[in-house]
Amino acid sequence: MSVPIERPPRKDPQAATRPAELPPLNRSRSALGMTAWAARGIFALQVCDACGRVAYPPRDACSGCLSTSLRFQPVEGGATVIAETTIRTSTDLYFRERMPWRVGMVRLDSGASIVTHLHGDVAVPGPVRMVAKLDKGGNAVVIALPAEDSDNMADDLQFRELTASPKFRRVLVTDGRSAVGQAVAARLAGAGAVSVFVGIAEPWKPFAGQSELAAMANVETMELDLTDTASVTELAGEIGGKTDIIVNTADHVRPGGLVGQDALATAHQAFEVNVFGLQRLAMAFGPGMRARGGDGTNSAAAFVDILPIHAFANLPEFGFHSASCAARHSLLQCLRAELRPGGVRVMSVFTGPVDDDWRQHVPPPKVAPSQIASAVLTALNEGIEESFVGDVAQDVMARFLADPKVLERELSQ
Template identity: 50%
Template sequence: MSMQRPRPPRKNPLARTTAPLLPPATRSRAAHGLTRAAARGEFALHTCTGCGTVSYPAREACPKCLSDLVVAPVARGGTVLSITTIEISGEPYFRRLAPARQALIALDCGPTIVAEARPDCVAGMRIRASLQLDKAGQPVIYARPENGDPESDTDPHWRELVADPLHRRCLITDGRNPVTLPLAKALLGAGAAKVVVGISERWKPFADAGKLEALGAVELVDLDLADERSVAGLASDYAAKTDILVHNALHLRPGSLFSGGEVLKARDAMEVSYFGALRLAQHFGPVMRSRGADGDNSAAAWVNVLSIFAHLSWPGFAAYAATQAASLSFSQALRAEMRGSGVRVLDVFSGPMEIDWLEHLPPPKVQPAAVAHEIVAALKGGEEERWVGDVAKDFRDRFSANPKEIERDLWRQ
């Protein structure tokens, strides 16, 4: 990276922790049509169903023919018409980030917009626009040079919109998950300062332990998500040092509702996936929330690695699907709890992975390394939702269009 930010100095422990502030969060219902696109890293604007006109800002009806509007993907390109530098703002949040650059941009898809601009944008330049979620979780448009290096951002305004692992300290909660080793590699490859990996029952054989330790900036720690004392003990040492927390606990066992011992399977899965997440939230959550605006040393994101079956039960894995649904509900509650801090809560939904417990399923299946890559990409993009693999994306589209159709389709599997 030609313009990579230098590693920030360690924070003075005697210095006051900066209180989180949020940008203005008021949006109309129509404007929230852009929120889903921003959460998924897509660029979409309101488009007329009658004449095809693309409009911005959000409106209730087409400004040309008064037909209905739908949010649809549009071209990201545009040309900067002018640049304005705002030296001081009446909003306390923006006063911390002054100066700010605002660009008037003619988008290729039609409308002329005002957007935040990277410092190297100038009048007449071709730009690439993106929809981002700001610290308040609301959609905003950010512009960067069309041919610029996407990895060279030193703009503090951009860093407010993403959870880049660069120089961050990360915690992965389940070292035995097949995703953990490639995820640790991906986080370190993205510039993470340190990766702490929790492992339960370390006396049990663990093939990846040596590989994780060989990465250098990885520390293995004891963490039993089913044990309150274990979680509390780890939090006392690491909660204030965790900038990105990845909850990837995996307890996958086959069985239908009528299978023998299904209650025990469900209880074990809930202890790790849902109650484990709840324990983490109680011990890590308040500390991370208080550090959401602590400059370059701030807490940035909480990642929940989930299955697509959090949205719809999988008959052959009934207990697992139920725990995933509970974990998704937890994630939504956590996002609401974190709303005043600016800490991003990211849900990563994967289709069936290439692991031993799912070897009987036909392809396509997702490689653990692909899940790890998508997690890091979603953090860099400032997203709230990422779907991994062709199966997951097909599920997303079909579930959105007709959930009853895909429910019946799962009956046959």
């Protein structure tokens, strides 16, 4: 079993903050295929179309038959670890700060040999489960886990580097007025977060779920209006130095496209919350998080954004809302690059239509706030960069990957 991590003591304000070094960043283009799958939590390797050989390390031609037709696809993670080492010196600054580091050689059941991170609970030699995750630099790496779950296994320090677990971290949930925000706050507070700050806009206005929110342990409501730069800056001044995870649950949803009478005002509102709200958060909290990305057990870890799957293709019934989400998706890609130097992960949780007041006429299946809360927790615990919550989100993504133009026509019928 892993030794449980302990709650870090209060930080000494005079002590140096460990710099946010990153593990080696360079990868070949082939290797990025593995990263694309790992970003969605899937262990995928290249498989040769011609002879079926599983190829690793990523390459441009099959070493079994010289075919150049290699495609990444999910593979079984069953493997046997045959050798191990504990590396105690390195010329790399990231690993130097984190020594000793356990590494193993595994043989996949499907035949490839893999040098891998080795979870502390793995016994050598023996069976392991291989999973792919993103390291702090945003690249895919593999880690060998015990064949069966072990006690406190998420607390293994090498494993924790590959996740953004809320345990002992402080979280800001940006919109506590919504059912989604309340569900996320409750779930993260129950998952070991030290505190969950919950933003409430216009707190003098009552809202559904208010008393339940106030009664949650480790949850603290704070005034926060994402459409008001001063409000966001003020909150960052208060808690920015200790916010390790942000979950942006805000979403301004209204039906309508470009042609309606009051479309312009609605569009402005949607962009104020969904696009500029995101920007205000990033402006106010981003620099602090980026500076604290290597800061030990409760380092800054993740910026999670929950947004509709129609960021990928416009749903004309909610045309401007879709457009704001497309902008949001694009900006998350930018934010991912901007926070990467700090080792802070930007996670997108794409959802199908939420079961709320503005989407009463949208046919099922719809997504319950609790499903989204679970997906957020899973994304943090597993280090998943892109999650797709509910059947609609998964279906739209599959169709988007098949052909975006076909999807456009399908969504507009």
